[in-house]
Amino acid sequence: MISKESIDKVYEAIRVEEVIQDYVQLKKSGANFKGLSPFTEERTPSFMVSPVKQIWKDFSSGKGGNAIAFLMEIEHYTYPEAIRHLANKYGIEIEETAQTDEQKIATDQMESLYLVSEFAKNYFEESLWNSENGKAIGLSYFKERGFKEHTIKKFQLGYCSNQWDAMTKVALKKGYELEYLEQSGLSIVKDQDGQKKSFDRFKGRVMFPIHSNSGRVLGFGGRTLESDKKIAKYVNSPESLIYNKSKVLYGIYFAKSAIAKNDNCIIVEGYTDVIQMHQRGIENVVASSGTALTEQQIRIIQRLTSNITVLFDSDAAGIRAAIRGIDLILAQGMNVKVCIVPEGEDPDSFAKNNSKEDILAYLEEQQKDFISFKSELLLDEVKNDPIKKSNTVRAVLESIAVIPDSIKKELYIKQTAAQFELNEATLFSSLAQIEK
Template sequence: MISRETIDEIRSRLDIVDVVGDFVTLKRSGQNYKALSPFSNEKTASFYVVPSKGIFKDFSSGKGGDAITFVMEHEGMSYVETLRYLAKRYSIDLKEDHQRSAEEQSQYTERDSLYGLMNYAKDQFKDLLFNTDDGRGIGLSYFRERGFNDRTIEKFELGYTLDAWDHLSKKALGIGYTEDLLAKAGLIVKRDDGRFYDRFRGRVIFPVHNLSGKVIAFGARILTKDKDQPKYINSPETDIYHKSHVLYGMYQAKNAIRREDFCYIVEGYTDVISMHQAGIDNVVASSGTAFTEEQIKLIRRFTENVTVMFDGDAAGIKAALRGIDLVLKGGLNVRVVLLPDGDDPDSFSRKMGTTELKQYLKDHAKDFISFKIDLLAQESGHDPIRRAEAIREIVTSISHIPDPIKRSVYIQETSTLLKMQEDVLQTELNKITLTERQKTAPAEKGRNRNMPGPPPDDAPPVFVPGEDEPVSTRSIAAKIERQERESVRLLLCYPEEAFEPDVRVIDYMVAELEDVEFDNYIYKEIFTAFLDNYRNGVVIDQMHFMEHGSMDIKSIVAELTTRRYEASKGWSAEKIHFPEEKEIVHDAVYSCIIRLKYYKVQGMMEGKLQEMKQATTPEEEEEHFTIFIQLKGAEQELAAILGIVVSK
C-alpha cells in the first residue's frame, strides 16, 4: 500500500535516538545510549541504542531491531501503521501505490482499525465542540469558564458529544465501521436485547493518548446536575487501552518531564490541563485511581523524581498517601506539595500567575518523610499509642525504598526529626523488612534459605572463569550452537574486514562454511542470506536484516551487533591497551571456524556411535565404524590446531 519510495524516505530520515527518545529517557554511554527497559520492570539499565548502526537491543526482554521495530514492539502497531506514524512525525508525504483491495482490507489488522476508529471519534467530538450550537453553548462555554484557551483545547484535543442516543455510532456505521468494532472500542454499549447506544452522550470529552499520541480512550464529564448519571464516565478496557498502564497527559508532558527531570502528579483531567494552561507542562494524572506498578514504570522511563500534589482537604491527603508507598517501592524519589485547604491543582492554578505558582510549588515542596512526620504528628497528638503506630507507619514507608543507602539516610533523618535513637528505628526497619521477605519467600523446609537451589531446566548456560564450556550443559549440540552464533556474529560485524591480504572475512568464511549445515534455524537463515547474496556479488550487512528480516531475526541481529560493555577510558589514560576485536579479527575468525568444525565432527561421531549400536548386521556395523575412525582422525587434526588433547 505504501510506496517503496516513501518507505525508503522514512528509513533515510529516521534517527533512532530521536524515535526511541520519545518513549524512553536515554543517557549517553560512550558512543551509545542506555536506559531502563521499557519492556520489563528492571532496576539496572540493560536497554541499549546504537546510533551508528541504527539499532536497539534490550537485554532484559530480548527484544531488538531498528527504530521501526521498536515502535511496533512498544506501541503494538502493525508495520504499515508504524510507517504512517513515523511519516507523520517526520512530515513525510505518504505516497500509496493503489487503494486497498477487498483482500488487503481484510488484512488490515483489528488493532489498526481500533486506532482508526478512535481517531475518527476524536475528530467528531472536536467538530461538535466548535461547529454545533450545543457544542459552543455548553461544551466550549464550560472549557472557557475553566480558563482553557484555544491552544490548550487543541493541545489536549478536547471535544463534546451531543445528548443523542446514536449520533456517533450512526455516522461511524455510515462510513463502513462495524457494530462489532464500535463495541470493541468501547464507544457503544450493547443491551441484552441486541440493541445498542452511544456510551458518551451530552458530555465534554477528554481524549486519552498513548505515548505516540494516538487516542486510545476517552473520559467524559457531564455538565448537568442529573443525580442518576455519574459525573465522569470512562472508556472500558480494550485491546488498545489498559487503564493501569496509562497516565493522563503523559504524551503532552513527556518532553517537559525529561527536560526538568521531575514530574508533578495530580489526580484528574482538569488538574493536568489547568497546570499546562498555567505554564507547567511536566504534570500527569492518575485519573483518580491508585497508582499501579506499570504507571510507576512509565514515569521511570523519563525521570526518577516525582512531586505529588495533595488537595488541601483531609480526604484528598489520605487518598494520595495510600499510593506513595508503591511509588517508593518503584524506586522513585518522592516529594510532596500540600495545597491550601479547599483547593485542588485545577482551582489553585487558576488563581495564580505562572511565576507565582511556580514559586509556591518550589517553596512548599517537602520531602515525603518530613511531610508524613508532620501529618502523623498532628493526628497522634500526645497519645503515645497512636504516636508509636505513626512512627511504625513511617518506618514501613522507608522499608519500601529499594536503595539501601537511601533507606539509611531516611532513617537518620527520621531519627533527627522525631528525636529518637537511630538504632531503635533501624531495628524496627529490620523487623519489617524480614517480615516482608518471609511473606514473599517460598516455603523451603529442610534447607538453608540462603543456599541457591538447582537451576531450572531451561536456565541459560552459566559461564565459569577458566572453563571452556557452559556448566549447565556439556552437550555437543549446545557447543555447536554457540559456535554457529559466534560465526554469524563475526560475519555480521566484519564481513568486509581484511582476513588476509586480498581476502576479506566474508571470502574466507563463505569458502570454509559453504558446505556446513547450520543446526539453529535462525543462524542458518542469516548465513544463507549472506551466502545467496555473496554468490550474486553482493555483500549485505546488518541493515539488510533490519529491513527484510523477521522479528526474531531483527532481535538476534541487534543482540549480536550491540556491545553491552566497553573498556573504561581510564585504562587508556594509564597506557594499558585493550586491542579492539577488529585488530585481531583474523585470529577470532580462524579460531571460530576451527571450533565449529571440531564440534560438528564430534556431533557426527556421536551420531555414528548411535548408528553402530542400532546396526542389525556385522557389515552395517563395520561400515559405521569405518566412518567413525575417519571422523576420529579429523577430530584429532582439529584438536591439535586448537591445542586440545583428545583420547585416541
C-alpha cells in the same frame, strides 16, 4: 513485528538533518549543522549534526546518536515507534514479519479500535466547534473553566450530543463496524425483542480523549454537565485491547518532553488539573485519573525522570487515602516529594488563579520529601498517645523499608529518629524486623 527489510528501507531513506530540523533550527557550519540544544537551556549553540556521518552530538547534555536515537530521546518513542514515525515521514510502507493467525486477528482488532477511536475523537471535536449545542453547551463549559481555544484544541477536547445514538449512527454510516464501537466502549449495545439496539455511552458529555505515549487515542473520559446527582459525574471508556487504565497516564503525550527536560514529573488527580497547569506553562504534569499510581504507570515516568512531585488539594481525608499508594513509587527507587495547594484550592483553580512564576515558587518552597511529609501528617494526629505514636512510627518505617537504596534508608532513619525523638538504634532494629 516490523520486517528487517522495512527497517533497512527506513535507514536508507532517513537524513539525520531532515529529522532534527523538525525540532531544532539548524544553521550551516562548515560541513555540519549547528543549533541550540533541545535538551538544555543553553544560549550558545553546541548541538552539532553531521550529514556525512549521519549522527548528532549535543555537547551540553552529552547525548548523541543517529536519527532514531534522537527521536527516542526527544519524543521518548520506543524503537518500533521511532521506525514507524520515520517510515510515515518518508512514505515507506511497513511490512510485518509472518504472524500466526491469532496474532493477525489481534493486530487487526487493535488497529480497528485505534481507527474507531480516532474517528470518535474527530467527531467529538467537530461537534464541539461546529454544532449549535456543542458551542452553546460544551464550548461554553470549557471557556467557563478558563480554558483558552488553543488549549482546547491542543488537548483535542470535544462534545458528545445529548441524542441517544447520534455518534453511533454517523460511525456506522461511515463504515465503522458496530463490533468495534462496542469493544471500544463508544457504543453500548443491548438486545431488545431479538434486535440489537445501540446508543452512545457518552451522550450529553464533554469529552477528554486519553492518548498513548505516541499520541494515539486509546479511550475517553466524559463529564456530564447535568446537576442530577443520580448521573455519574464522569464516565470512562471500559478496558479494551488498546486501553488499560493502569498502564496509561492522562496527558503523558503532551508532557513527556517537559518531564525529561525538567527532570521531574508532577502528578495531579484529574483531567482539568492537567489542562490548567499546561495552559499556565507548566507542562511536566500528568494525572493518574483518580487512582493510586500503578507499577506500569511508574515505569512510564521512570523512562523520563526519577523525580516525582505529587500535588494534592487541601482535602485532608483525600491526602490520607492517596499517600497509601506512594510506597509503590519509593519501591521503584524514585525520589518523591509532596506538595499541598493552599486551603480551598485544587490544582485546577490554583493554576487558574496564579502566574507560572508564583506556582513554581510555591512548589519550590512548600514541597517536602515524602517521608518527612508522612511523618508530619501522622504526628499531627497522635498528640501524646504512645500507642498511636508507636503505630505512626511503624507506618513511616514501612515506607522506608521499601526504598532500595541503603544510603537513603539510613538518612531517613536518622531524620525520623530526630522527628519522633527516638533512638536511631531502636528504629534500625524495628526496620530490620519489618524487612524480614
